[in-house]
Amino acid sequence: MPFLTALVLGVGVLCLIDLVLTVGVIRRLRAHEEMLSARPMASPSIVLPPGATIGGFSAVSTDGVHVSDETLTEPVLVGVFSPGCSACHDRLPQFAERARSFPGGRGNVLAVLVGTEEEVADERRTLEPVALVLIEEYGTGLTKALQVNGFPSLALVDVRGRVVASGTTLEDLDKIPVHA
Template identity: 80%
Template sequence: MPFLSALVLGVGVLCLIDLVLTVGVIRRLRTHEEMLAARPGVSPPIVLPPGATIGAFSAVSTDGVHVSAETLTAPALVGVFSPDCPACGDRLPQFAERARSYPGGRGSVLAVLVGTEEEVAAQRRALEPVALVLVEEYGTGVTKALRVQGFPSLALLDGHGRVLASGSTLADLDVLPASA
C-alpha cells in the first residue's frame, strides 16, 4: 500500500507541474501574440506601395486596345481580380462603380482578370463597359509589373507609372500621401 500511495502522490505532483508549465507556456504565447499584433507593417504589401514605379508590361485588352506602361500617360485606376477570390466578388462591383465616374473615362481604367477566359467571363462582362479589361495568368503582365501578391489589388497611378495609392479596398485609394 505505501508504494501505491507514493505512486499516486508522484503522479499528482507530476500533473501539477505539467499544469503549471502549460499555464506558463500559454501566457508566453499570449505575450508574443500581443507583441506581433502591435508591430506595424508586418505583412508584406499586397501590391506596389505608394511612391514605387510600375514595371514594364505590354498587353492587349479584350477589345483590342494595346496597353503598356508607356501608354499610361494619364492618371489611371487599376484593379486586379481573380474568380477564386471571395473578396473580389464584393469589391468588383464597387470598383466598377468608381470606374464609371473616373476622370478620363474607360481608357484610364485597367481591370486585370487573372484566370482563363472561361473562368473570368462574368467579371469581364461586368467590367468591359467601364474599363479596358486584360485577361492574364498570375505573375505575368500587369500582375508582375505591379508585384501583385493577393486579390483584389487596387492602385492609382500617375501619368508616369508611379503608384499614388494602393491596397485591397477602394478606401485605400482615397488615402493619398502628402507628396502626391
C-alpha cells in the same frame, strides 16, 4: 501494507511534481503568447504599396488597345480580379462604378481579369464599357508588374508608374489623393 503505503505516497509525489511542472509550462506559454501578441503583425502586401514603382508590362486590351508602363500619360485606376473570388464578386461592381467617373474615362482605367476567356466572360461584359480590360494568367503582365499576391487588388498609379494608393477596397484608394 507498508509497501502499499510507500507506493501510494510515491504516486502522490509524482502527481504533485507533474502538477507543478504543468503549471510552469502553462505560465510559460501565456508569457510567450503575450510577447507574440505585442509584436506588430507584418502581413504580406497584396499589391505594391504606395510609393513603389510598378515593373514593366505590355499588353493588349480585349478591344485591341496597346497599354504598357510607357503609355501611362495620366493617373490610372487599376483593378485586378479573379473568377471564383467572393470578394472580387462583391467589389467588381463598385470598381465599375468608380471607373465610370474616373478622370480621363475608360482609357485611364485598367481592369485585369485573371483567368481564361470563358472563366471571365461575365466580368468582361461588366467592365468593358468603363475600362480597358486585360485578360491574363496570374503572375504575368500587369499582375507581375504590380506584384499581385491576392484578389481583388486595386491601385492608383501615376504617370511615372508610381503607386499612389493600393489595397483591396476602394476605401484604400481614397486614403491618398491622386496627383498627376
